[in-house]
Amino acid sequence: MGAFLSYTVIGIFTGAAYAIAASGLVLTYSTTRVFNIAHGAVGMVFAFLYWDFSVKQGLPVWLSLILVLGVCAPLTGVFIQRVITRGLGNAPVGASLVVTVAMTVMLIGIARQIWPPDARSLEQYFPDHLIHMGSVIVTWQQIITVVVSILVAAGLYVLLSRTRIGTAMRASVDNPDLLHLYGGRSDIVAALAWAVGTSLAALGGILLAPVIGLQYFDLTLLVISAYAAAMLGKLTNLPLTYVGAMGLGLGQSYIVGYLQYIPGHDKLTGLPAVMPALFLFAILVLLPQAPLRIGQVKGLVSAPVPTLGRSAVFGGGLIVVVILMAAGMADSDLLLVGTAATYGIVMLSLVLLTGYGGFVSLAQFTFAGVGAVAYAKLDQPNLFGLLVAVLISAAVGALVALPVLRLTGLYLALATMAFGLLMDKVVFTSSWAFEFNNPLNAKRLSIFGTHVNSIGNYTIMMTVFFVLISLVVVAVRRGPLGRILIATRDSQAACGTLGLDIRWVRVALFASSAGVAGLAGALLAGLRGTIVSNDFIFFNSLLLLVCVAIWGVTSVSGAAMGAIFLMLLNYLPGFLGKNESTQGLLFILLGAGAILIGRNPNGLMFWVFKIPSWIQGGLFPVLADRFPGMALKVRDFAGGDRDDEVIGEPGGAHAHRDEEEVDSDAVAAR
Template identity: 40%
Template structure:
């Protein structure tokens, strides 16, 4: 009984911390319609800032606490609302969710920049050594304070939302922003207040939980993420139910820590489960409890488009990729190329996001986890270098993806994202760590003694064991996946996926089976990720569970979204940013932090153009090249000269890279100048049946016509001809 009381008291303390942070998360979601994935990261930043003030600089505890919770945290919340969230109006829920993922990655990398992760840091409790005794069990005052604060926060927020004008305005803004403005509310002010309060509560929770563990950025961020389960039990709406959910999660967590290790039969298989009990509770809550209607009004003006890729454009992307691979193979040193062989596997994992998130509008946070499953299959089934193990990896991950998606068929939006995130954390923290086990007489040992080794593939006399052959092999498979996705986007299934993304209700009305469509795209996406995982791990030649962590998976997903989640070039962006040796050579051990920081900060560009950098900036910038083929041919000639100069050692590798970058920047500028002069000459002359353009086409792709500039007479003529209206083809605008 004494032991039970000890675990109960500690569980209530944990529940209090979860209740505080979950209340802030629920408040932000209820009042703004944005589920802040970075909520735990803001609490982590506050905990480090509190340590810096109290321990690093020796400030008094009350001053440091008040400054962090009442000044720094609200300021951070207002800054987030002002720079990011306010500018995301007219974007999809997926884009808004990815913006908060970007914040998480940015804050995480910023913390590791400011506070060296290798240094030991610890915080003492607010009232160390003080307390009282109940039934022979010591109860610290800190525990009572935490539980009291949690109850006070829940009651205060509930009263704020239901009995004050500003609280009612907060909830009303999400349902109908225009109507609240007509009734005298100020949506910007209420949103700012909600973010300030939510961030302050995350900061308070981070400071309270910090004394229970050594200050470390990633564990502290993910520990507060456990409060997501409490928020889901509350339906992401009800603050009283959120408080109850926090009690359930906190008690389940501490009872599990206390009693699961004492189970004698199979205890070794439950060790990892102890660390992810809140995640298990989250998954059960998502699957068992009815999901409430997602908050947030439908945007009246969506700024996101999903253009259909053409075969010629895909051919150019494939040709450019293979040309780049050929240049790298013949000019990069063996050591640098070896550290870059992983890029194609990571790129394929990035491509697996495109059909699921870009085409279908579904959100998955477990693509790198599927890649880990594929890597395990390749390691065990392809020990002799059989390339068929890649097909088996795709098949197995497709089956796992289907199994994961089956209970998720009734979920969408943030609920699906949380379920896939729970699956990723479960694999990361438990399944991949399991010791060997036997099922129906078959022995399974997922990661062996903690690391897997891989044999590169060989078949039909071709051997990819060497670094250069394997680099080419990975590039070819990457290009084949690109071509397959182009075919998917242009197929009937691709059209159904786009329709499902644009309006699920309309799809259901015309008889489209959304469950079958969701199952198909989830299965396909998992298969591609499994294939990429096998190629990725074989490029590394060894892998551990840490190779496929949840946080790394978030970085992959974020790069795809920033680059353009519906663009096939986003997979190449993942490959170049995460899989090459260039950053590691230039910045050494800081390369990962620099990549994460740059990608996280560039996600703010999603507010300016939610379509991503490739469709929103690069594709329009290079559009003039198609109208000035002479410039493109000249650019290829210069590239050939640079390549030849490197092969004969006239220039070094860095000069080659610099020359290629300058060439890539110069070609679209020159093409725009040439194409612009031609267009001006034709528009000044008499109108012709070709609409004033050399190829009779538009000055911009149809998806972008009118979005980036004025529509000219030639554009109108080209559109009229495409619509079969020759009688107005020469009308003046």
């Protein structure tokens, strides 16, 4: 009985800390309709800042709390709302997810840059004063956390339901125009909500840091518990959110305490760490969706679709470049080129899933890990083994999509996040599954009996695979299936009225995307020879999404440039000789770039694709007057393929107009 009470006390304390963080998440969403993926990273940064004030600088605890919770956190919240997330409440889910994921990466980079990895710890409040309740020992840290969580929940409930400010907060989302008629300022209300929400994230991080330690990723990912609790409350109900946080804390504590009595417990050591992810996945699948005001990725302006012939020419040029590089580069540099090809293939899977289908996945590198492990375990280093690895990855993708057939937008993205964490913490490292915690050996691929042994030849082969997958992706986009995907991305309701079964299209799309990612993982396993679970951690999926969002998730070119960018992100810290500080700075730059570009889901390549039209519009008239023959060549070079050049403008409809329509308009104008 004593052990049960001890586990209950620990569970109540943990649940109270989760409730504080979840309350801040609910506040920011219910008042601005922005789901902040970076909520945990915010708490992590301010936990480090509190340590800096109270331990490193030696300030009193009370003064440190005032500076962090009363000054720094609110000002940061106002800055985030006014500069980063302003207007995202009415933006598509792709934009809001990319921006907040980028903010997560940037905050981790800031923490690593200011506080390099080192042993740090925070003492609990009043550590020498313990309360004995029979055989159960209760600390003041636990009591303070529970009391504060109750005060926060009650205060927020009264604020939102019983005060004029709370009414204005809800009105700023429900009917901002009506709020303005009554003299309200929706921007001020939103800034206040973000100030309070950021302070609550900081408070949750500070209360949990003495227990779990000052760790970048542990504190950041603890927000998954807040996600789960907030989802139980449908992102609006604070009492249900509090109940969900308490239930999650108690369940996690009981599992930690009683896991040793379960047969085969040594194979489930990672289960407590993924309890929040399992809880989140169960809530998403079992409970009905709340009426979120965000849906799929919309506002995408599809990149110009090249002909297959032109794509083959550019792909052949890329292969020639890699052949020349393989002839003159060292093996260590060729490994980087092969790694970039791997990233490119995984990003092509996101082009298919997100750019064409409009669904966001936060676990794409997990599917690559499934393919890598399947390839290594099969011990069939040939095309048959590669095909089986791809099919296994596709089957896993379909299994993930089946339980969440009815989910869209944010719910679907969070479901993939939960799956990625589950695979990362339990499945990959468990002896009953992949036992990926030890290095797995993989052999180089052989094609029709010919072994590709040298790194140079293997890198060329990976580039060929990238080009082939690119051609398939372009062919899909140009065909009827691509038009169906674009239609489902733009309007599921309209597709439903036409008789299209969107659910099975989604399953097939997820399976295909996971299969492509699995192919990349299998090729990477053969390239490196040995693989470990850290090669496919969940955080890499976030970096992958941010990089492809910067360059453009709607085009093959964006995937290629994003792959090179991500490879350089991992390579530059070692090249410059300052691994931790340089990587932190690169994370900051990466996150800032994605935040700036994240509102345009088409990325930098969208502007690159405009260069031919700028050339044609600016240079062609001059050449037409002076050099008619040269002008024709410039027009042929810059004109490109107009097929489906523009599908829709962000924030408004834009119908496609073909050349005959443009010509008829010109005749009418004359």
